[in-house]
Amino acid sequence: MTSAPLAARLSIPSGPLFFPVTPFGPDGTVDLDVYREHVRRGVEAGAAAVFACCGTGEFHALVPEEFEACVRAAVEAAAGRVPVVAGAGYGTALAVRYARLAEAAGADGLLAMPPYLVTAGQEGLLRHYREIAAATSLDVIVYQRDNAVFTPGSVVELARTEGIIGFKDGLGDLDLMQRIVSAVRSEVPGDFLYFNGLPTAELTGLAYRGLGITLYSSAVFCFAPEIALAFHRALNSGDDTTVNRLLDGFYRPFVDLRAQGRGYAVALVKAGVRLRGLDVGEVRPPLNEPAEDHVKQLAQLIDRGYALLEEDM
Numbered sequence: 377m378t379s380a381p382l383a384a385r386l387s388i389p390s391g392p393l394f395f396p397v398t399p400f401g402p403d404g405t406v407d408l409d410v411y412r413e414h415v416r417r418g419v420e421a422g423a424a425a426v427f428a429c430c431g432t433g434e435f436h437a438l439v440p441e442e443f444e445a446c447v448r449a450a451v452e453a454a455a456g457r458v459p460v461v462a463g464a465g466y467g468t469a470l471a472v473r474y475a476r477l478a479e480a481a482g483a484d485g486l487l488a489m490p491p492y493l494v495t496a497g498q499e500g501l502l503r504h505y506r507e508i509a510a511a512t513s514l515d516v517i518v519y520q521r522d523n524a525v526f527t528p529g530s531v532v533e534l535a536r537t538e539g540i541i542g543f544k545d546g547l548g549d550l551d552l553m554q555r556i557v558s559a560v561r562s563e564v565p566g567d568f569l570y571f572n573g574l575p576t577a578e579l580t581g582l583a584y585r586g587l588g589i590t591l592y593s594s595a596v597f598c599f600a601p602e603i604a605l606a607f608h609r610a611l612n613s614g615d616d617t618t619v620n621r622l623l624d625g626f627y628r629p630f631v632d633l634r635a636q637g638r639g640y641a642v643a644l645v646k647a648g649v650r651l652r653g654l655d656v657g658e659v660r661p662p663l664n665e666p667a668e669d670h671v672k673q674l675a676q677l678i679d680r681g682y683a684l685l686e687e688d689m
Contacts, residue, residue, distance in 0.1 A: 381484075382461075382484050382514075382515040383515065383569060385459050385484075387567065387569060390424045390614065391424040391608060392422075392592070392597045392601075392608050393423065393425050393529060393591065393593045394415075394417060394419070394424075394426050394427065394598070395433060395593050395594070396415050396426065396427075396432070396433055396598060397434070397646045397649055398429065398438065398446060398656075399414060399643070399654075399655070399656035400435045400658065401657060402657070404660070405478055406438070406442050406445065407657065410656060411453075412450075412452060412453040413453075414649070415428070415450050416453045416454075417601075418597065420681070421597075421601035421602075422605050423597060423601075424458060425459045426450050426454050427461045427593065428446055428447050428460075428461070428462050428463070430461075431439075431489070431596050431641070432593075432641070434642060436465075437663075441475060443463075443477060445481075447462045447481035447483050448482060450462075450483075451466070451483060457551055459486050460483050461486060461487050462483040462486055463489055465484070465491070465492070466491065466492040467491055468491070468503075468504050468507050468508070470492075471491070471504070475508055476512055477576065478512075478514065479512040482516060483519065485515040486508065486512070487519055487544065488505055488516050488517065488519060489519045490519065490521060491523070495523045496523070496524075498530045501524060504506050505534060505537070508515045508536075509537055509538065509539035510539070514539070515540075516539050517540075517541065517542040517543065517544050517571065518534055518540060518543050519544045519573060520543065520544065520547050520573075524608065525552075526556070528552075528555045528556045528559035530664065531556045531559065532559050532563050535564040535565055541568070542568060542571060543556070543568065543569070544571035544593075545570070545574070546574055546575075546658040548574050549602070550587065553570075553587055553589070557587055557589075558601070562629060570588075570589040570674075571588075571591045571592060572584040572593070575595065575641040576596065576631050576634065576641075577592035577593055577596065578604070578611075578623070578627050579631050580616070580624075581607070594608070596645075598649050599652045599678070600648065600678055600682070601646060602685060603681045603685060606618065606685055608620065610622070625680060625681070626677065626684060630674075631675055635676060636667075637664075637666055637670065639659070639662075639663040642659055642668070643665055644666050644674060646658070647665070647671050647674060648674055651674065652678070
């Protein structure tokens, strides 16, 4: 475990964590100019950090050269104002390669995503993430979800690993998370960071706050930063009246709409960015674009969310 600068910069939740989408031009190639603009707008809107080329950024669809170019562009656009954390995944060898590309591009840290396809035991998972942590000087946040689910004892071992500073939960098992937090707190001295990494994490923000977990990823911040920031302020100040108004009027309906299509956790967010005036193109296969009616519903929902903010003024 390390108390490196990245941990210190992330430990105070000054704003939502921004997971930008990756723009593609009409010919299907990455549009780095639009990407820089997208990242710049997010930083200037109040993001606490930029997580480049992660799930919302279609990491799965980027070849290594595109990945490195995007991370470098994110670092340029952030200009040191907030940290830039890059995704790294697939099998161990490829994850290490992506980690080293991220380091070369100037990233401040890594979000280590689940390994590709296989369901491994705890010993294999620990070896996988230890090798990623050892491959560079970058600090690592381990992402729990799908085929990478950890026991409390395994997270204790992760927290003891040099270079691993945090744990992002995309599973949503609060009983397990409470046991993980308790085990690490009891057995590993110092601070270890936890993140709510569920899709549309705001929906479960109150529950995770009860566990002491206040850091979270916000896909909504990509296309409606004012709504995401208002929710973040309310959640962290204990203004549960505002939290519940935004949950009931915006976030729950958004999650209901997101559930209407596979891959909408990315495709609907990208549609939202386009609706707000930045042409980030379409998603790459195997994802597909949202249905036209769903995009219309999203536009209406965004308008409703901003109207809710007006009610509070």
